[in-house]
Amino acid sequence: MPVNMKKLIVIVPMPGTFLLDVAGPVDVFTAVDSILNEAGALPGEGYEVILASPLNTKKIVTKSRAELSCNVKVDAINKPIDTLIIAGFPMAMLETSPRFIQWLHDTYPKVRRIGSVCVGTYALAEAGILEGKHATTHWQYSQDFQQRYPGIKVDTNPFYTRDGNVYSSAGVASGIDLSLALVEEDYGRDVALQAARKLVLYLRRTGYQSQFSSLLQVHTLENSIAGKLHPWMIRHLQEDLRVEHLAEQSNMSLRNFNRVFIKETGMTPAKFVEKLRVEVARKYLEDSDLSMEQIAEKCGLGGLVSMRRTFMRHMMVSPSDYRRTFRTSLQTV
DNA sequence: CATATAAGCCGCCACG
DNA sequence: AGCGTGGCGGCTTATA
Numbered sequence: 132m133p134v135n136m137k138k139l140i141v142i143v144p145m146p147g148t149f150l151l152d153v154a155g156p157v158d159v160f161t162a163v164d165s166i167l168n169e170a171g172a173l174p175g176e177g178y179e180v181i182l183a184s185p186l187n188t189k190k191i192v193t194k195s196r197a198e199l200s201c202n203v204k205v206d207a208i209n210k211p212i213d214t215l216i217i218a219g220f221p222m223a224m225l226e227t228s229p230r231f232i233q234w235l236h237d238t239y240p241k242v243r244r245i246g247s248v249c250v251g252t253y254a255l256a257e258a259g260i261l262e263g264k265h266a267t268t269h270w271q272y273s274q275d276f277q278q279r280y281p282g283i284k285v286d287t288n289p290f291y292t293r294d295g296n297v298y299s300s301a302g303v304a305s306g307i308d309l310s311l312a313l314v315e316e317d318y319g320r321d322v323a324l325q326a327a328r329k330l331v332l333y334l335r336r337t338g339y340q341s342q343f344s345s346l347l348q349v350h351t352l353e354n355s356i357a358g359k360l361h362p363w364m365i366r367h368l369q370e371d372l373r374v375e376h377l378a379e380q381s382n383m384s385l386r387n388f389n390r391v392f393i394k395e396t397g398m399t400p401a402k403f404v405e406k407l408r409v410e411v412a413r414k415y416l417e418d419s420d421l422s423m424e425q426i427a428e429k430c431g432l433g434g435l436v437s438m439r440r441t442f443m444r445h446m447m448v449s450p451s452d453y454r455r456t457f458r459t460s461l462q463t464v
Numbered sequence: 465c466a467t468a469t470a471a472g473c474c475g476c477c478a479c480g
Numbered sequence: 481a482g483c484g485t486g487g488c489g490g491c492t493t494a495t496a
Contacts, residue, residue, distance in 0.1 A: 373471075373472090374471080374472065374473090375471090375472095383485090383486090384485070384486045384487080385486085385487090386474090386485080386486050386487065386488095387484080387485055387486060389472085389473070389474075390474085390484095390485090390486095391484095393473095393474095399472075399473065399474095400472085400473095401471080401472055401473085402472095433495095437495085440494090440495090
């Protein structure tokens, strides 16, 4: 893929889809692109987002009867696809559009990654892309899905799952969570966070996945010093986690520890510890009634002022604001 | 708010 | 040479 080309995000809206299935990912990627541009993007940085119709017509009628006008029909796409996302999928389409399924099957090997929103997961399954892999779909359909495709491991809890370069998300609004995760993978947490702020979203809603630290990729979890240290750090958050001690714990010299750690995680040890502390603090703010002092204590974030400063630096909101908005948004749902 | 002190980071070079 | 490693010194950054 040419280096100086923006990543092409192709979103396929299935007829009868919820608008949000489509609009969520579209707006996330679009917002990120403009954020990157405002920040002075390098050539090739950012996203080009297009809608591609799976039918013979460019017009797609959504469930609400609102009409989407696609940029192109899928088989007319002539540029390399970075990310392909299938959104929505009324069940009737399964039998009626073998051509699209075939196209999906043929196109999958040529894309960097592929994802689905909601029942779009059926399309991936039908194209044989998910065989033996983990996947998610809308909770109402997960039982049916499992029966229909016994070779696919269906997770019902998370908002989205990833297995290799295949992603699937649970339904409708979770397409947004998926998209933010993809952005985070590409451009890091800060950019994803900015996009979430711009769209007034939370970067990561609480699903069961959030029990894990998002700081490490799955493959980093084993066979790396960062991965081995990670659980230990979580257990000792309230203690002195100076880099010196981390190096000691890993039986390495300070110098080398630093070097290796950066290579593995892409960030320096101290930054990592700080992010970890903030992340755990967020969790306490979200799902506990512990006082600020108690949270600061548990996370090793020093005292109140110190926690506030550090938290602000990462989240761009104060801990109390974060807790408040989080709580009130939960109540209105 | 300024200024002192500690911690973190990293280039450079050396060793096996 | 080509690598993983580690010590030193100085620059940057956060905090009291």
